[in-house]
Amino acid sequence: MKIHHIGIAVESLSVAIPAFEKILGRAPDSQETVADQKVRVAVFNLSGSRIELLEATSPESPIAKFISKRGQGIHHLTLSVQGLAGRLGELEQGGIRLIDREPRAGAGGEQIAFLHPSSTTGVLIELVEEEGE
């Protein structure tokens, strides 16, 4: 199991990207709009993981709601796992509340599922099927 990425909710990519360019020492590797999540994303690839900066494209975006409630900051932690569907069943049996009881397609087409923060000490955790599985 490893950290696949960290998603950071930002008010403005035009402010956040220059800050992370300074910290990480280079420009983002990609930028895209994910229409169904109502976010625009800038991705910085790191060794073995990545940082995603997330800007809402609508007040209805989960990112806009997060910022209005908690302010800017780390929005979710994504862990890569092997055998996602089986792991979800085990977690539910173990009393972990799930947002997604079955894997579903994420923005990049990979299989993902979110756990409910009420079972994870307030941290929104996404699981993603490990690449190459």
Place this chain on the structure above:
Amino acid sequence: MKIHHIGIAVESLSVAIPAFEKILGRAPDSQETVADQKVRVAVFNLSGSRIELLEATSPESPIAKFISKRGQGIHHLTLSVQGLAGRLGELEQGGIRLIDREPRAGAGGEQIAFLHPSSTTGVLIELVEEEGE
């Protein structure tokens, strides 16, 4: 550059550890009290990085203050870098506000420095000198 660890502020390790044991599929690799930070830490090693659960041991702990203001959740993101002292100088020149202008010894004896969240879209970022440098 890579994600060294994620620090998660939790109200109670006795609640948080069992939850993360279920999610990560095993027990923490270590637990220790860091007296000068007024925290008790449970560490789960992952491939290439780790998750640290942080419980305050005093109301004066930075973790207690974080939870009272924002609730439980991800407290900081730690990135490993090469040449920490030089990077701090570059960041300050680039307009990034620093909490630590010089590297200082972290809990494990490694050289660390924190950046100020006002320059990092609200994320508390810690830099740690990469091991083996």
